[in-house]
Amino acid sequence: MQIPPASYLTPEALTTFIRTALAEDVGDGDHSALAAIPADARKRAHLLVKGEGLLAGMALAPLIFREVDPTLQMSALLTDGTPVKHGDIAFTVEGPARSILTAERLVLNCMQRMSGIATYTAHLNTLLAGTSAKLLDTRKTTPNFRICEKWAVLIGGGVNHRYGLFDMIILKDNHVDYAGGIAQAIAATHAYLAKTGRKMPVEIETRSLDEVQQALDAGGIDRIMLDNMKPDQLREAVALIAGRFPTEASGGITEQTIAEVAGTGVDYISVGALTHSVKSLDLSLKAF
Known part of the structure; x- marks a missing residue:
C-alpha cells in the first residue's frame, strides 16, 4: 500500500x-x-x-x-x-x-x-489552471473522519492546510480581537513560543488593507490570510505585501469565484466546501 x-x-x-x-x-x-x-x-x-x-x-x-x-x-x-x-x-x-x-x-x-x-x-x-495558486483544505471536517477527508484532498490534487490546532498557529479574527489587535496577537504568540520552546509556523488573518499593513509592520509571521476580500481588494493586498509573505485567500470562495480569486495573484486559496459540502x-x- x-x-x-x-x-x-x-x-x-x-x-x-x-x-x-x-x-x-x-x-x-x-x-x-x-x-x-x-x-x-x-x-x-x-x-x-x-x-x-x-x-x-x-x-x-x-x-x-x-x-x-x-x-x-x-x-x-x-x-x-x-x-x-x-x-x-x-x-x-x-x-x-x-x-x-x-x-x-x-x-x-x-x-x-x-x-x-x-x-x-x-x-x-482545473479552475486554477494558468495560475500559481494552490488549493487548500480547512479544519471544517467531520469529527473523527478528518484523517480520511484530508487524505482525499491529497488524492484529488489539493494541499493540506494544518491538520489540527496543534501543528500550526493561525491567528484568526477572534484571536486578534481578544488579544487587542494584530501586533498584540503576534507579540503574544512569539512570547508563548519562546516560553514553551516550540517552533511552529504562524499565520495571521487580516480583514482589511489596514490590517494587512499592521501585519507587515509587525512581521514575525509566515503567511498572511486575506479573509472575505473582494478580488479588487485581494489585488491591492497582494501588491501591498509584494512577495514578503505568502498569501492565502479565504472565506466564501466557490467554484463560480475561485478562478477570479486565483487571478489576483494569491499563493493559496482555502475552501471549506472541499470537506463540508461534497x-x-x-x-x-x-x-x-
Missing part, C-alpha cells in the same frame, strides 16, 4: 480510526450476518462504481478488510486518483461471507465520501 506523504497518515492513526469506526458499527456483533450466513460460507464481491468521478480510498479498503478478518483477500483493479465512470469495477474481495458483509458498510462509507471529496478537489483544481460518489459492494 502506498500512502501519500502526510505526517498524519501513520499506521497507528489509521488502525485507531478503523477500530473506532468498527466499534461504532459492529458493537457486539454483526447479528444479521451471524444469523443468516453459515459460518463456513466463502464468497466473493466486487466494488461497483455507479457514478462518475475520481476514485479514493483504495489504499484504505484493504486495511479495513484486514482488520475485520485477516483471511479476506482484496484484489485492487484500480488505484487512488483514477477517473471512474458508471460500471467500472474497483476491486474484488474474497473470503468468509460473514466478514465481507461486516466490512461492507465501513468500506463504502469511507470510499464514497473520500471519492466525492477527491472528485470535487480535482474539479476546483456529494459522495455512488459506489456499491455486490456479490458475484
